[in-house]
Each structure stands twice: as structure tokens, then as C-alpha cells.
Amino acid sequence: MFFHLFKKSKIDFLKSSLISSFTYLSVIACNTATTPPTNSSSKIVTTFLPVHLFTKAVVGDTGQVDILISPGMEVHDYQTTPDDAKLLAQADVLVENGLGMEEFLSGLIANAGNSKLQQINASEGIKVIEEEHEKHEHEEEEHRHHDEHEHEEEEHGHHHEEGDPHVWLDPVLAQQQVGNIRDALIEIYPSNADSYRSNADAYIQQLQQLDNEFQQTLAPVKGCKFITFHDAFAYLARRYGLQQEAIVEIPEDSITPKNIQRVQQVANRYQVKALLTEPGIQDKRVQQISRDLNLTLEAIDPLESGETDPQYYFQAMGRNLEALARACS
Ligand SMILES: [Zn+2]
Numbered sequence: 001m002f003f004h005l006f007k008k009s010k011i012d013f014l015k016s017s018l019i020s021s022f023t024y025l026s027v028i029a030c031n032t033a034t035t036p037p038t039n040s041s042s043k044i045v046t047t048f049l050p051v052h053l054f055t056k057a058v059v060g061d062t063g064q065v066d067i068l069i070s071p072g073m074e075v076h077d078y079q080t081t082p083d084d085a086k087l088l089a090q091a092d093v094l095v096e097n098g099l100g101m102e103e104f105l106s107g108l109i110a111n112a113g114n115s116k117l118q119q120i121n122a123s124e125g126i127k128v129i130e131e132e133h134e135k136h137e138h139e140e141e142e143h144r145h146h147d148e149h150e151h152e153e154e155e156h157g158h159h160h161e162e163g164d165p166h167v168w169l170d171p172v173l174a175q176q177q178v179g180n181i182r183d184a185l186i187e188i189y190p191s192n193a194d195s196y197r198s199n200a201d202a203y204i205q206q207l208q209q210l211d212n213e214f215q216q217t218l219a220p221v222k223g224c225k226f227i228t229f230h231d232a233f234a235y236l237a238r239r240y241g242l243q244q245e246a247i248v249e250i251p252e253d254s255i256t257p258k259n260i261q262r263v264q265q266v267a268n269r270y271q272v273k274a275l276l277t278e279p280g281i282q283d284k285r286v287q288q289i290s291r292d293l294n295l296t297l298e299a300i301d302p303l304e305s306g307e308t309d310p311q312y313y314f315q316a317m318g319r320n321l322e323a324l325a326r327a328c329s
Contacts, residue, residue, distance in 0.1 A: 042092060043091045045066045060196075067308065085111040093117070101165035120180070128167070164234050166231075166302065171207050225272045227295065274297070278302060
């Protein structure tokens with residue numbers, strides 16, 4: 001509820017966060033004398049699975065890495081809890097994917113009132129793919145009043161203001177994310193620099209190997225057009241010369257007759273090879289669409305939830321590669 005109020009308007013939000021940071025500042029000022037000094041080990045919190053895996057890979061055994069959104073919870077439409085604010089209040093560093101994926105963060109950070117919290121945006125410097133509907137809206141609304149535009153955005157809810165955030169599904173951009181996390185952590189904890197560097201090197205090498213496997217396996221099926229359940233694979237498709245069309249924008253969206261109509265049109269107009277569903281998606285209409293359009297049904301994992309071992313990325317991406325190769329062959 002509290003967080004919903006924050007969302008109400010940007011101006012309200014700014015006002016409230018200013019007030020809450022001032023309140024917290026004074027609380028902190030009163031407490032510092034009695035609070036014992038924190039130990040020197042790193043206190044790093046990550047938002048959701050991919051940045052968690054990458055950060056853990058870099059940190060290795062130099063410290064603990066927590067995750068805000070426990071795997072299994074929906075990240076696109078996440079509602080924060082009071083425990084999240086507590087976790088952030090005690091953290092030194094917060095690592096996020098960025099690109100509008102973690103829309104809940106600004107309100108949460110204001111609530112945590114941790115003036116020492118350092119934020120790392122893993123997607124720093126990555127050039128994003130603009131989302132289809134955004135281009136469309138931008139064209140349509142250019143002449144409209146700014147407030148009206150903002151109102152529209154709120155109604156849309158899960159609007160990714162900064163473009164498509166699913167960069168972690170491209171093994172090359174994933175290397176850039178790991179590098180960003182490494183460099184930022186070295187600045188914050190310089191005494192761990194050597195460990196961070198060698199851990200990141202090893203992980204980046206694995207990502208390079210994964211990229212090679214994707215290139216080799218998918219080269220013979222270049223141009224393959226596939227339909228996914230949610231709009232997560234545009235970076236991966238672009239990297240390997242494939243084309244993605246999605247049924248819905250985010251996993252929590254329900255499939256509308258309009259979505260089905262569009263997928264049918266795309267499938268008829270182009271030689272679409274397969275329909276790729278996701279682990280955990282039980283919607284019978286996905287199966288129905290695949291039967292109606294005579295499309296092979298495979299599962300592909302957007303890695304928005306899963307196991308928290310950094311090696312899980314390679315296991316899941318390996319399975320994704322196999323599914324894509326089967327779907328496109
Ligand atoms: Zn997604």
C-alpha cells in the first residue's frame with residue numbers, strides 16, 4: 001500500500017522521498033554514537049536472478065551476496081515488502097540490472113533510508129533496443145501534453161521507460177554486465193580487487209565459450225523466426241541473426257484475443273518455425289496456439305528465476321540453445 005502511494009505521481013514521489021530521507025538522516029545522526037562499527041566484510045544486495053548470478057560470480061568467496069526478489073517471484077510486476085527495506089537498510093551495495101527492470105527500487109531505496117548505500121547499474125553503457133510499443137506511443141503522443149503522457153504510462157503499468165531490459169540473455173552483453181559489476185565493486189572494495197578480477201575473468205571466459213557455441217550451433221538456421229511467450233529474447237535473437245515475436249510483453253500479462261490474432265498474422269505472413277513457451281507457464285492457450293498454427297512447442301528460459309549458483313546461467317542457457325536449435329531446424 002505504502003509503495004503504491006509513492007507511485008501516484010512523480011512529483012508526489014519526489015516530495016515524499018525527500019521528506020523520508022531527511023527524517024532518516026536525523027535518525028541516523030542520533031544513532032551513530034551508539035551503533036557499533038560494522039564489520040569490514042562486504043554487504044552486497046542484488047535485485048533479481050541474472051544480476052545475482054553475475055555478482056556472485058565476481059564476489060566469489062570474498063563476501064556474501066543477497067537477493068531481494070527471491071527466485072520464483074515475478075520480477076516485472078514486483079511488489080516490495082518491509083523486509084526488502086530492512087535488507088537495503090543494512091547493505092553497503094545494491095546491484096541492479098537497470099534499464100527500467102526494477103521499477104520498484106526508487107520507492108524502496110527512499111524507504112530504506114540508507115544514505116551510505118552505493119548503487120551499481122550492471123547495464124551501464126549498454127545500448128538498448130527500443131521497445132515496439134514505445135516507438136509507437138512516442139509517435140502518437142509527441143504532440144500531447146506532458147502530464148497526459150505520464151498518466152498514460154501509469155495506466156500501462158509495466159512500461160519499460162528505458163527500452164528492453166532483457167540484456168542478460170545475450171551472452172556478449174552478459175560479459176559487459178559482469179565487467180561493469182567487477183569494475184564498480186573494485187572501486188568500492190579495492191582490497192578485493194585481485195579476487196574480483198580473477199573471478200570475473202573466469203566467468204567471462206565461460207561466457208565467451210557460450211557465445212561461440214551459440215554462434216556455431218545457430219549459424220545454419222540464421223533468419224529463423226520464432227514466437228516466444230513473453231518479450232524477453234530480442235537481444236539474443238539479434239546477436240545470432242534470429243527473429244523474435246512475442247505473444248505478451250511481460251509474463252504476468254494475460255493473453256488477449258488481440259495477442260492471438262497478431263501471433264496468427266505473424267505466423268501466416270512469415271515462415272515461423274516454432275512457439276517457445278517458458279518454464280512455469282501453464283496457459284493452455286499457448287498449447288492451443290501451437291496446435292492451431294501447427295508450430296513446434298519448445299520451452300525457453302528467460303532466467304528471471306531459477307537456481308542461485310552462478311553456474312546455473314550456463315546450464316539454463318545451454319538448454320535454451322538446444323531448444324532454439326531444435327525449434328529452428
Ligand atoms: Zn521479462
